[in-house]
Amino acid sequence: MNYVSLVLVSHSEEIAKGLKKLLKQIAPDVRIAAAGGSDGEIGTNALHIQEAIESVYSEKGTVVLFDLGSALLNAELALEMADRKERVRIADAPLVEGAYIAAVEAGLGKPLEEVVQACEAAKEMVKIAK
Template identity: 60%
Template sequence: MSRVSLLLISHSHDIVNGLKSLLNQVQPEVNIAAAGGADGDIGTNAFTIKTALESIYSERGVVILFDLGSALINAELAVEMLGLDDGEKVIFADAPLVEGAYAAVVEAGVGGTVEEVAAAAESTKQLQKIAGEK
C-alpha cells in the first residue's frame, strides 16, 4: 500500500537525518527524505530539496515539514522547479518540526490522506508538554 511521504527540511544536516532515523523506527513503511544543510554548512538549498522531493514523490502526495522561514522559501522554489501544484499533492505543514513530523509519520503509517497527514502535523502546535499551572 502506498502511503503519503514526508520531506524533512532543516538548516542542519544532523537534525533532519537524526529525525529521519527516529521516524523510520516508528514507521518504517513511510517514505521519508531529509534535506538539511548547505554545502557542508548550515542553511538550505533548493536543488538539494528538489532532489529529496523527487526521491519520495508519489501519487499519494508529500507533506513537507521545515524548521525556519528560509527553508520554506527554498522548498517552495523546489516545488516550483518540479512543476508540482503545492496544495494538491504537496502540502507544507505549519508545525513544529520534531513533534509535527512524529504525528505526521503516525498518520501516514495508518494510511491517512495528504490532508490528514498535514493536519496531524499541524495539530501539534497546541501540544502541551508539561501539565499543570504556569
C-alpha cells in the same frame, strides 16, 4: 500499500538525518527524505529540497516539514521547480513533533489532508501540564 511520504527540511544536515532515523523506527514503510544543510554547512538549499521531494514523491501525497524561516522560502522555491507538485503540501508545524505525528498518520494509511491537519495540530500541543 502506498503511503503519504515526508520531506524533512532543516538548516542542519545532522538534525534532518537524525529525525529521519527516528521516524523510520516508528514508520518503516513511509518514504522519508532528509534535506538538511547546504553544501556541508548550516543552511538550506532549494535544489537539494527539490531532489528530496522528487525522490520520495507519492501519488497519495507528500508532506514537507521545515525548521526555520528561510527553510520555508527554499521549500516554496523547490516546490515551484519540482516536476511533480500537485500533491505536495508544506505543513505549518513544528519540525520534530509535527514530523513524528505525520509519520504515524502516514503509516496508518491516512490521506494527505488528514496527515497535514494532524501534524499542524502539533502547534497546539501542551507538553507540560500546569
